[in-house]
Amino acid sequence: MKKNTIITVLLFSVAGLAVMTGCENKRKPGKIYMPDMTYSRAIETYAPLDSVFFTTDEKNPKGEIYYNRKPVEGSIARGELFPYTLPNDSLGYAMSAQVKNPLPPLVTKDSVEAARLFNINCAICHGAGAQGNGPLSTSGKIGAIANLTLPLYVSMTDGTMFHSIHYGKNNMGSYAGQLSRLQRWQIIQYVRTLQPKAAAAPKADSAAVAKK
Secondary structure: OOHHHHHHHHHHHHHHHHHHHHHHOOOOOOOOOOOOOOOOOOOOOOEEEEEEEEEOOOOOOOOOEOOOOOOOOOOOOOOOOOOOOOOOOOHHHHHHHHHHOOOOOOOHHHHHHHHHHHHHHHHHHHHOOOOOOOOOHHOOOOOOOOOOOOHHOOOOOOHHHHHHHHOOOEEEOOOOOOOHHHHHHHHHHHHHHHHOOOOOOOOOHHHHHHOO
């Protein structure tokens, strides 16, 4: 019992001392227990780096903190899909036809999100119905905008469409910086909903089949 009483008294004494030290002078801050956390070196994404403390020189000749603003090699952002590694050349374009869309069919809120992303990033050129009649297309300022409802694009694989969005194709620049890989695959699924469905194969004449 005595031991518990002594511990309690000591704890209250320490707490009281901390309060008195922290409130000793309103014009001066109290003692800082962990200054590295109080005065964080957190870096804003686009803020200029203080060359006194940071360097982008990997060899770090003067002993500053090396920081190049790039993610750790081989790391993947939370919620992001695996990197797309096919090269931006004719071989990579041809190989992209074998790449499958990794997402399951979109439903409910994912479908709404895919439509929103398309309307923000794509409809300005391709139009809300993906027919190549968006505001920039009809203005005459940019030509040769693809009508994604044509047979050429209906038959185009998801992988090749992703490759084109990832690297850019003809007049369209790359959207890899504006859209995550997940978002690009979502948009492709949404484009499929705007395209005409392939005509069903004609059914064989049952009478003709019976004669064979």
